[in-house]
Amino acid sequence: MTWLITGGAGYIGAHVVRAMARAGERVVALDDLSAPGSGLARLPEGVPLVTGSVLDRELLDRTITGHQISGVVHLAARKRVGESVESPLLYYRENVHGLTVLLEAAVTARVERFVLSSSAAVYGMPDAQLVTEDTPCLPMNPYGETKLAGEWLVRATGRAHGMATACLRYFNVAGAARPEMADVGVSNVIPTFFEALSKGEPPLIFGDDYPTPDGTCIRDYVHVADLADAHHMAARRLAAQDRPGDLTVNIGTGHGVSVRELARLVAEVTGRTEPAARVVGRRAGDPARVVAAVGRIERELGWTARHEVRDMVESAWQGWCLRISGEFKTPGQST
Template identity: 60%
Template sequence: MTWLITGGAGYIGGHVTQQLVEAGEQVVVLDDLSSGAAERLPAGVPLVVGSTLDRAALDRAIGEHGVTGVLHIAAKKQVGESVTEPLRYYQENVEGLRVVLEAAAAAGVSRVLFSSSAAVYGMPDVELVTEDTPCEPINPYGETKLVGEWLINAAAKAHGLSTVSLRYFNVAGAASPELSDEGVTNLVPMVFERLTAGRAPRVFGADYPTPDGTCVRDFIHVADIASAHVAAVKRLNAATEQVNLTLNIGRGEGVSVQEMLAVIGRVTGYDTTAEVTPRRPGDPARVVASADLIHKELDWTARYEVEAMVASAWDGWCARHPEARRRA
C-alpha cells in the first residue's frame, strides 16, 4: 500500500511523513513548496512538486507510484488571512480537496485521511468539545474545513470510500529542529519572535471568564498529531468494511495563554511579562478537546506535556535564530 501525502513537506506534513516512513509505510509527497521544504522529507521519499489544484500532477503521482490511499494535509491555514482573502481560501482548501477526491475516485483509491481543524466548532460554550458538539465556524478558514468534511462524507457515500477526518486543536513543538515551524502565526513562535526582538509578548484580552482571564486552549505536540495520523492510516489499511470517522486530536487538558507564557519563560529564560491588548474579534474563551473517541477508535493517546512542546519548539527556533539563546 502506498499513501499520497498532500502538503507532506510542510510543518505538520513533514512530521507525518517522517513517522509514516518510520512505521514502514510507503509514501509519496505532493507539495507546491509554497510553505513546505523538500529538506523536511526523509531520504528516498518521492516528491511531486505541484498544487492540489493541478489534476495532472495528482494523476501522475497516483499513477506512477501505485497510490492506494490519500492523506490530505495541504491547505491554507491562517485565520486572519482567510477573513481578508476568503475566495483564495475556498479555492485552495475546498476546490483543492475536490480535485484531490476526483483524482482519487478516478484511480480507484478507496482510503482518504483528511486533516481538519477544531476551527469547525467556532466558539463552543462547553467544558470539553466532543465530536458531537455543534459545528459553527466563525471564520472562512473554519468554514472551508467544515465544507471539506461534508465533501469527504459525500464522496465516501458516492464512491464507497473509507475515510477519517482528524480535527486538530492547537499545534506546537517539533520532533527535531529541522522539522520545526518556520511560521509565526501560532502562539508559541509568535512569543518567541517578540522575545528575540526584545519586545514583550502580547496577550489579546485578559478579561475572559477563565481562572486567570486569558483564553484557554488545548495545546498538542506536533509529534502527537503525527502519531494520530499513523494510527488512522493503520486503521484504514486494516479495514475490511467501510470506515467513516471524525475524531478530535487533543490532550483533553486546557492551558491558558498566561500559563503558556509562564512555561515559555521557564524554558527560554526570558521575562515573559505580557503586554495586554484588546481582545481579538471571535476568540472564544475556552476550546479544549475531549479525546475519548480517538482513544476508543484508534487506541491513541497524546504523549507529550506542554513543557516538552515548548522546549522542542525553542530548540528549533534557536537553530534558525541563534542570537535568541544568547539574549536570554
C-alpha cells in the same frame, strides 16, 4: 499499500511523513512549497517529493498512477484565520476546490482510503467545558468553513464511491520532533512569543477579562509528533478495514492551558523573563475556552497524547534557536 501525503513537506505534513515512513509505510509527499520552511530538507531520505499543487489535476493523475497510490492523507491547505477573512475566495479555492480536484483524481484511480486533516476551527466558539465530536459545528471564519465543507465533501464522496474515510479535527499544534522540523511561521502563539522575545519586545496577550481562572483564553495544545502518530493510526485503521466507513475524531490532550500560563512557561524555557507579557484588547472571535474531549480517539484508535506542554515549548525553542542562528535549512537544500 502506498500513501500520498499532500502538504508532506510542510511543518505538520513532514512529521506525518516521518511517522509513517518510520512505521514502514510506503509514502510519497506532494507539496507546492508555498508554506514557510517547507522543502526537501524536512523529508526522510528515500521519500519522493512531487512539487506541485492539488489544483493540478494532470499532476495528480500522473502521481497517483505512477506511484500506484492506494491511500491519501490530505494536509495541504491554507490555514491562517486572519488571511481567510481578508481573502475568502483564495481559501475556498485552495481548501475546497483543491480538495474537490484531489477527490476526483482519487475516485478516478479507485483509491479506497482517504484521511482528511481537519481542524477544531469547525466548532467556532463552543459553549462547552470539553468539545466532543458531537458539539455543533458553527465555524466563525472562512478557514473554519472550508474545513467543515471539506469534511462534508470527504464523507459524501466516501459514501458514494465506496471509500473509507477519516476526518481528524486537531486542536492547537506545537513543538517539533527534531529542531530542523520546527514551525518557522509566526501565525501560532508559541512562535509569536519567541519572535517578540527575540526582538526584546513583550509578548502580547489578547485580553485578560475572559471567564477563566486567570482571565486569559484557555486552549488545548497537542505536540506535532503526537499528531503525526494519530494520522498514521487513522491511516492504518482505514487500511485494515474490509468495508467502507467513516471516522471523525478530535486530536488533543483533553487539558487546557491558559495564554498567561503559556507565556510564563515560554519565559522560563527561554530564560528571557523580561520584558513581561503585555495585555492588549481582545481579538474578535476568540472563545474563552476550547479543549478537546478525547474519549473517542482513545476508543477508536487507541491513541493518547504522550507529550506535555513543556515538551512542546522546549522543542519549539530549539528549532527557533536553530533558525535564528542561520543553520536552519531552507527549502531545496538537501539533507
